[in-house]
Amino acid sequence: MADNNSNKEKKKSPFSVYWIYAIIGVALIAFQLYSSSGGSSEIEQEDTFFELAEVGGMESIVIVNKARVDFQLTKEGKQLVGKENTGDYETMKESMKGGRSLRSTKPTFSMEIGDLGYFQDQIKEFNANLEVENSDIPQIKYTYDKEVNYLGGILSFILPIVIIIALWMFVMRRMSGGGGSGGAGQIFNIGKSKAKVYEKGKTTNTTFADVAGLEGAKEEVEEIVDFLKKPKKYTALGAKIPKGALLVGPPGTGKTLLAKAVAGEAQVPFFSLSGSDFVEMFVGVGASRVRDLFKQAKEKAPSIIFIDEIDAIGRARGKNNSFGSNDERENTLNQLLTEMDGFGTNSGVIILAATNRADVLDSALMRAGRFDRQIYVDMPDLNERKEIFQVHLKPLKLDEKLDVDFLSKQTPGFSGADIANLCNEAALIAARKNKTFVEKQDFLDAVDRIVGGLEKKNKIITPEEKKAIAYHEAGHATISWLLEHAHPLVKVTIVPRGQSLGAAWYLPEERSITTTEQILDDMCSALGGRAAEQLIFGKISTGALSDLEKVTKQAYAMVSMYGLNEKVGNISYYDPQGQGGFTKPYSDHTAQVMDEEASKMIEEQYARALQILGDNQDKLTSLANKLLESEVIFKEDLIAIFGKRSWDKEEEVEAKTEDAVATDVTDSVEEAASESSENANTENVDTDGDNSETSGEMDKTDEPSE
Secondary structure (H helix, E strand, O other): OHHHHHHHHHHHOOOOHHHHHHHHHHHHHHHHHHHOOOOOEEOOOHHHHHHHHHOOOEEEEEEEOOOEEEEEEOHHHHHHHHHOOOHHHHHHHHHHHHOOOOOOOOOEEEEEOOOHHHHHHHHHHHHHHHHHOOOOOOOOOEEEEOOOOHHHHHHHHHHHHHHHHHHHHHHHHHHOOOOOOOHHHHHHHOOOOOOEEEOOOOOOOOOHHHOOOOHHHHHHHHHHHHHHHOOHHHHOOOOOOOOEEEEEOOOOOOHHHHHHHHHHHOOOOEEEEEHHHHOOOOOOHHHHHHHHHHHHHHHOOOEEEEEEOOHHHHEOOOOOOOOOOOOHHHHHHHHHHHHHHOOOOOOOEEEEEEEOOHHHEOHHHHOOOOOOEEEEOOOOOHHHHHHHHHHHOOOOOEOOOOOHHHHHHOOOOOOHHHHHHHHHHHHHHHHHOOOOOEOHHHHHHHHHHHHHOOEOOOOOOOHHHHHHHHHHHHHHHHHHHHOOOOOOEEEEEOOOEOOEOEEEEEOOOOOOOOOHHHHHHHHHHHOHHHHHHHHHHOOOOHHHHHHHHHHHHHHHHHHHOOOOOOOOOOOOOOOOOOOOOOOOOOOHHHHHHHHHHHHHHHHHHHHHHHHHHHHOHHHHHHHHHHHHHHOEEEHHHHHHHHOOOOOOOHHHHHHHHHHOOOOOHHHHHHHHHHHHHHHHOHHHOOOOHHHHHHHHHHEOOOOOOO
């Protein structure tokens, strides 16, 4: 620890070699300014000069550069200076106290000469008067001298050049992506690779032990590392290691973390950089950096190259090509394709890449021989979330009663990054409450904070609005409780959070496929809020925008992508790469049918919600009153009002949850495809633009749990 502290102190030391250069520069300038006058003291009046001459008080008179006269005082001059008290004499007294000058052991005085010819005439006249008077006072005798300021000349020549070079270096560093090693040669190294190299003895301190979950992805990546460590194990059977592996998955699932673990585990050089590092304002720089990167990797083979966010340069060619102009990004991609599997050999170089936009990558980049393996890094399931929690809970001071299984069940759809943020947020909440350890309630509060947003206790809401919000949320809760396939409720609140005035938390079961009945029940539950407003108040508000947006996406997904509508049939128009452009893969008549069927489906579920709420209006009212009274209700409150759900058997539900290992990818596909389905039917998909601000605040019922 002491060594670490000493190292930090050394790093923080303000001393630098540039301080020496600065001190030398200041000393030279001071010397120049001081030596330019020879260290002499100036007098301002010519009368003082000739008064001293009248008593023979000057010697060693020198006219310097025909502009200045320097002289020293004799014994008589010193006596005269000591007697007089005028301005020039006072200055000379002070100078005499200072001692010697740079040129002599005696103080030297100087006086500026306005016109040399006039000054010489005055001296001649003075000397002539002395001859006439036969005075014993010596005449004024002087010599000429030429003073050359070598240092000033050198500085005046070099200083502008130094300033120009400094400005040029600053501009070039800014243009080449920031300062770094290279100094003035940075502009000449602009085509060099910016990859960080991790060689033996220099790692990221991240290993596979730090990567929780992702068992399938870890197995494939570990095989690549193992091949580099023990190549004979595979080559003895004639096997060839894949040239590249592409890590694909949603943000925050651990793609970059997996690559860091490879860098920490591999005993070979590891080159790490981002796709944006190839992009530069200079033409040809991207391709040059690709060549230099692979050149370095080949020289240190066997080695691994990791390109994060490869979609920055790997997008499909031919799109948005700026109307035929040269595209630097495409040139960079072409060079990358050539280096990965071109005419030359690339033995011993393995390429890893990561992206969450695999749908936009060029098909040539994805073919076998370049990225042989596509490793999908999915959202963690229940067991993987438990492992991730165990990693991020290690540095926290926890309550001994904290159940990790409970936390993993309360966070469906959370990525690894979300779980890390949740643990940190829970610790911050506990510290804010002056606790000595983090409890279960702190984690629940952190889930509410992350999913619903910051609680707004001071938001002004009228009693009428609060009642409408309570019935809206109670409608969601009632429908979800009474429908078999709706997600089970966890919590309902009318406390404003983030942009919502009320919210309901659900705990969706983790499933791999979704049936028609499950989607319809989900749509009916989402429309329960608006249906409750219609039933109780006889009017509706703008608070259901998020609900309507959700059910519209679900309805069009069922009709146009999943083939779950009898009239449209078993046809899917899902375009995962978005290559449809401005054209639709179906006729206008089909589009009209799809619009009609989607609208019909939504209206049927809305009528169904009205029917269910009408049959249970007394219980809906009781639930809304309970919500108005306590502002927050839980699953236990619904059991007290509605009773237990007949299809929920606690033991089976618990076992089903513990055994689940697959995530609900159907809903994520719905979100991914919703954009294309909306674009295909834009003419009939409409939201109230005037009410978007209000409705956006009203309800975000099912979005957090999805």
